[in-house]
Amino acid sequence: xxxxxxxxxxxxxxxxxxxxxxxxxxxxxxxxxxxxxxxxxxxxxxxxxxxxxxxxxxxxxxxxxxxxxxxxxxxxxxxxxxxxxxxxxxxxxxxxxxxxxxxxxxxxxxxxxxxxxxxxxxxxxxxxxxxxxxxxxxxxxxxxxxxxxxxxxxxxxxxxxxxxxxxxxxxxxxxxxxxxxxxxxxxxxxxxxxxxxxxxxxxxxxxxxxxxxxxxxxxxxxxxxxxxxxxxxxxxxxxxxxxxxxxxxxxxxxxxxxxxxxxxxxxxxxxxxxxxxxxxxxxxxxxxxxxxxxxxxxxxxxxxxxxxxxxxxxxxxxxxxxxxxxxxxxxxxxxxxxxxxxxxxxxxxxxxxxxxxxxxxxxxxxxxxxxxxxxxxxxx
Amino acid sequence: xxxxxxxxxxxxxxxxxxxxxxxxxxxxxxxxxxxxxxxxxxxxxxxxxxxxxxxxxxxxxxxxxxxxxxxxxxxxxxxxxxxxxxxxxxxxxxxxxxxxxxxxxxxxxxxxxxxxxxxxxxxxxxxxxxxxxxxxxxxxxxxxxxxxxxxxxxxxxxxxxxxxxxxxxxxxxxxxxxxxxxxxxxxxxxxxxxxxxxxxxxxxxxxxxxxxxxxxxxxxxxxxxxxxxxxxxxxxxxxxxxxxxxxxxxx
Numbered sequence: 001x002x003x004x005x006x007x008x009x010x011x012x013x014x015x016x017x018x019x020x021x022x023x024x025x026x027x028x029x030x031x032x033x034x035x036x037x038x039x040x041x042x043x044x045x046x047x048x049x050x051x052x053x054x055x056x057x058x059x060x061x062x063x064x065x066x067x068x069x070x071x072x073x074x075x076x077x078x079x080x081x082x083x084x085x086x087x088x089x090x091x092x093x094x095x096x097x098x099x100x101x102x103x104x105x106x107x108x109x110x111x112x113x114x115x116x117x118x119x120x121x122x123x124x125x126x127x128x129x130x131x132x133x134x135x136x137x138x139x140x141x142x143x144x145x146x147x148x149x150x151x152x153x154x155x156x157x158x159x160x161x162x163x164x165x166x167x168x169x170x171x172x173x174x175x176x177x178x179x180x181x182x183x184x185x186x187x188x189x190x191x192x193x194x195x196x197x198x199x200x201x202x203x204x205x206x207x208x209x210x211x212x213x214x215x216x217x218x219x220x221x222x223x224x225x226x227x228x229x230x231x232x233x234x235x236x237x238x239x240x241x242x243x244x245x246x247x248x249x250x251x252x253x254x255x256x257x258x259x260x261x262x263x264x265x266x267x268x269x270x271x272x273x274x275x276x277x278x279x280x281x282x283x284x285x286x287x288x289x290x291x292x293x294x295x296x297x298x299x300x301x302x303x304x305x306x307x308x309x310x311x312x313x314x315x316x317x318x319x320x321x322x323x324x325x326x327x328x329x330x331x332x333x334x335x336x337x338x339x340x341x342x343x344x345x346x347x348x349x350x351x352x353x354x355x356x357x358x359x360x361x362x363x364x365x366x367x368x369x370x371x372x373x374x375x376x377x378x379x380x
Numbered sequence: 381x382x383x384x385x386x387x388x389x390x391x392x393x394x395x396x397x398x399x400x401x402x403x404x405x406x407x408x409x410x411x412x413x414x415x416x417x418x419x420x421x422x423x424x425x426x427x428x429x430x431x432x433x434x435x436x437x438x439x440x441x442x443x444x445x446x447x448x449x450x451x452x453x454x455x456x457x458x459x460x461x462x463x464x465x466x467x468x469x470x471x472x473x474x475x476x477x478x479x480x481x482x483x484x485x486x487x488x489x490x491x492x493x494x495x496x497x498x499x500x501x502x503x504x505x506x507x508x509x510x511x512x513x514x515x516x517x518x519x520x521x522x523x524x525x526x527x528x529x530x531x532x533x534x535x536x537x538x539x540x541x542x543x544x545x546x547x548x549x550x551x552x553x554x555x556x557x558x559x560x561x562x563x564x565x566x567x568x569x570x571x572x573x574x575x576x577x578x579x580x581x582x583x584x585x586x587x588x589x590x591x592x593x594x595x596x597x598x599x600x601x602x603x604x605x606x607x608x609x610x611x612x613x614x615x616x617x618x619x620x621x622x623x624x625x626x627x628x629x630x631x
Contacts, residue, residue, distance in 0.1 A: 272476075274472060274474050277439055277472065278470075278472065278476035278477075278478070279478075280437075280465065281465060281468075281469065281470040281472075282465070282489065282494065282538070282542065283462050283466040283494040283542070284489075284490070284493060284494060288493050288494075293478055296480050297479070297480050
């Protein structure tokens with residue numbers, strides 16, 4: 001028998017750290033890996049230089065004359081003809097920028113839309129500032145209710161002497177954002193209720209929730225949009241004319257609710273039965289149990305999938321051009337038919353792609369941050 | 381101990397039968413428990429002891445028989461179930477603390493939402509209880525930051541927060557590392573001295589010997605033997621209990 005001394009902590013051997021090691025392990029660890037590394041480098045070489053050439057180095061950035069501190073810059077703005085076909089013609093985007101962002105919204109009223117954009121951006125700042133504020137829940141609630149109402153009246157008008165702007169004049173990025181945010185915000189609570197319904201012990205609720213979810217999920221969004229747009233009005237012949245945008249919003253909301261329901265159900269299933277039992281045992285009722293114990297945990301687990309599903313919806317909003325709504329993508333098709341700018345769809349599509357990417361990548365990053373902040377385990 | 385209530389049965393279980401599908405899990409259970417009594421239920425795994433105490437706060441439904449808790453008969457009636465649950469609290473094998481809430485919020489949840497106490501009142505009481513189980517300094521932490529023994533003590537404090545008349549313990553030390561068992565048992569022994577009615581399902585025979593007034597031995601869904609600790613350990617009557625004691629006490 002023996003007694004042993006306790007051992008000192010040591011740093012790992014020097015050969016186990018550093019950039020050379022990183023390269024060797026990640027890029028050159030085996031023959032296959034070396035092959036893949038060079039293949040990837042070759043592909044980047046083939047793709048990147050021509051792309052940069054088209055977008056930047058050979059492209060036309062001639063947005064017209066402007067003066068700065070008394071100096072004159074630039075020349076007359078490029079037109080479709082003197083732009084050339086080999087590279088991008090960004091003056092097209094520059095000239096049609098308002099169309100891409102606001103659609104046919106009256107030019108003299110776009111400041112109202114700009115206010116909504118500014119409000120939306122400030123929401124994120126406020127949420128951040130209010131994080132440690134005592135009444136932060138009240139602030140959040142006020143924003144969740146107040147922002148959509150304020151936005152609706154600012155964009156639509158009709159109160160406080162604001163001129164009415166009919167929904168058929170809404171368009172561009174603004175319309176995309178309206179459809180996506182309304183779709184996401186309204187369908188989320190419906191989705192949560194459907195998820196709870198599908199988990200419910202009450203047979204009738206369970207049955208209808210399941211039928212609804214499975215039906216919607218088995219049908220493409222585009223079909224539902226068509227139904228809402230062309231079939232639904234047939235049932236309301238008595239002079240009731242549903243707004244085209246409203247029909248699209250209803251369709252998208254009903255569609256997205258089914259997807260959210262499945263995402264949330266996944267989260268609900270991950271909650272151990274012990275949590276339900278403990279909530280029951282301390283005497284919470286059904287609503288308290290779900291609102292205080294189950295959903296906070298289930299939704300936290302579901303954040304990545306909720307955001308993933310929201311991103312899908314955001315992209316799917318481009319389908320509304322099929323039922324004649326003029327979203328950003330539809331504006332590209334239309335402006336590229338302008339007799340002065342024929343054949344400039346590519347620039348438009350690249351612009352839409354970049355815009356979409358900025359929004360969606362931000363959403364994705366934001367969800368990552370939320371995940372970290374709401375991390376349930378508090379392990380350290 | 382409140383001697384004037386000593387003869388009142390706070391829990392009456394008569395002819396209780398429960399099935400899981402076709403499996404007959406509880407067979408004709410009859411059991412009366414007086415106010416302030418401390419009962420230990422033991423038996424091999426699968427003998428139905430957890431199922432029995434989970435019937436008392438209706439976490440498990442039963443098909444036949446009747447359970448009356450503090451004058452309220454348990455039926456499917458949601459209001460009655462909630463009224464029973466507000467007087468009966470339970471400590472689970474796996475603690476079942478709410479991981480998204482801090483320790484103090486775990487404790488004040490039921491007082492605030494079920495018993496309509498003010499937040500301040502509930503908080504004061506919760507801190508006192510945490511002090512009593514020896515972890516007042518952890519009040520703002522989250523469950524997963526505590527050790528198993530500490531979590532179980534929080535769970536006990538949580539179940540005390542609503543000033544229950546009856547406490548059910550469902551194998552409270554079975555999921556703990558050996559060196560943490562005694563800190564939880566110590567808290568339970570303290571509780572036992574205070575006259576609260578306790579039903580403990582446990583394998584801790586030392587604890588049973590020390591605090592139980594009655595020990596119930598269950599096997600295959602029925603009560604096989606029921607005795608005071610002295611007789612239970614030293615003069616077991618049934619062969620099944622003799623074998624069981626032999627198996628758990630000879631090491």
